[in-house]
Amino acid sequence: MPRTSKKKPQTKRKKLAAVVKKSLFSVRTQIKTFLKSRPHRSFRLSKRRDYNRSLKLPGYVAFGRQVTNTLWRYKKIFVSLGVVYAALTIVLIGIGSQQTYLTLASTLRDTGSQIFQGNIGLLGQAALIFISISSSGLTGTPTEAQQIYVVILGLLVWLTTVWLLRHLLAGHTVKMRDGLYNAGAPIISTVLIVLVMVVQLIPVGLAVVGFAAANSSGLLAGGVAAMLFWFGAALLVVMSLYLLTSSFFALVIVTLPGMYPLRALKTAGDMMVGRRLRILLRIAWMMIAIIVAGAVVLVPIIMINIGLTNLWPAIGNVPVVPVVLMLFSVVAFIWSASYIYLLYRKIVDDDAKPAL
Template identity: 30%
Template sequence: MARKRESESKTRKVKKPEYRSFRLHKKIKNPSKPIIGSFKLMRESLKHLLKNKKLYLGIASVYFLVSLVLVSGLIGGTDYSTVKESLSEVFNGTTGQLSIGISLFSMLIGGGNSITESGSVYQTTLIIMISLVSIWALRHSYAKTKITVRDAFYKSMTPFVPFVLVLIVMGLQLIPLLIGTTLYSIAIGQGLAVTVVEKVVWVLLVLGLFVLTLYMLTSSIFALYIVTLPELTPMKALRSARELVRYRRWTIMRKVIFLPISLLLLAATIMIPVLLFLTFMAQWIFAFLSAIGIIVIHSYMYKLYRELI
């Protein structure tokens, strides 16, 4: 009888499968629910912003006004009207107008406005602040809590230091990509890669390092949203983020890549006609759209974060 009880206490259990990055193993079935598609994700995130448009337009307006004073110097820099006239002498017809619009848009997103060193510091600080405000507002608006623009700015700055520490970790994760692009520039500039095969090898190296960087950032980016919760340290947030994306990292990577591509196309659709027909207002409109864009980015990513929970 004693032996029977002893055998029951030593019942063998099947070990649960474990997943470890960059190691070969049998495919583990994803235990989580499927994630909605990228287009639906974007549509629902925009729908939420429109539903609370008064709040988010207020947040964007505050950022826009402060940015004009501290960063852009009330809009200066490149004279796009003059550039447009110069390009009109080269390009003609409907196709030419489109070429002019694309050229001006490339200049605009490429940093046509000169920003001083102090302006860059202000801009970075403002982006961090507007990110914290947006995340706080999204969390409370999804919870259907009645909040104001003032509440969002006053009550969202508590996790500023943990948020910055997570950003520093993400900056360190960009090192492989920076190394790859630097080596590629040296190889091309110094003539180390001459033949097509050599250039392809270097491109593949940079692409591999880009995928590695994106792979690491795919989890860390969600730590930005987790660390804003009460009593969470950056390390706990990073560990929670890794657990959040487990088994689904490659699927999430595709949705993260979709975001900048869709925003670039949306910005081009709006700004190219503005640059062609309202050139004198282009910089003002683009500055305000940039403020809206930051909120849209966080709305999309926060919606994705909620889908993963």
């Protein structure tokens, strides 16, 4: 019995040591594999041969046209998705306040009467209203319930759009309801990726807090201090953009069957090596295209609404601009989700390996 009791602790220690050794070896192997796929090293000059990768993409305008043509080809399905998204938005969140819009228009008309004249004045007021509602919206401060509904609806429409495009481009015959019923499976993994993106936005948050503090203290009045602040703020914004670029594609990758969030983030990071700046410019162009399209759609609507309201004040009670703004937001969200997915497909098709 004493011999047995002495051997048991030794056996347990050996097993524990073997498990620890195996775990350390696995971690070391994973780190080496990760570093092997990342040619850049901190404080070390990267050679172009180590990170140069091909990325054959259509032009900026041509690719945006391809995205629009793809949605138009399956317009029945995506129009149905947009209708469902808009209906749920109206029921759960609501549309912008018409009173807020009228107050904004009245304020700009009164304060801008000496700045703008004639048709240019109407165009100037419409442009300022568009800038105001684009930056702050017409809903005021949303409640906690509305914020939750916004996130849930956004995730569901994103997942549904990706699911539908994946099956439609694969030649499968699907309906919009199939996407609504089946696309929500990876929602927990998607939420985890979104939380990672929120963490990646911390540098931007620090820049915003720093701007508020510097503005209140008069630091931005000029001089070397202001220059240093803007340089630091620009670095923080670039850091967030650098991190977020791969996370956009991780949102697509995590929808694959059997995919886990950390693995999706690693796979997305591998796709970015040697291509990050070019992909970031594509995403930036997508955002600019949405802003330009919003101006093309909303500014004429606002001008017409202002003119008709001046002729018939009763028209001011009809929420034309808030409804158009909400519908445009729905279309822009579906289009941007399709843009990200199709850009991901283009990158996957160009299966160039990193130079090692």
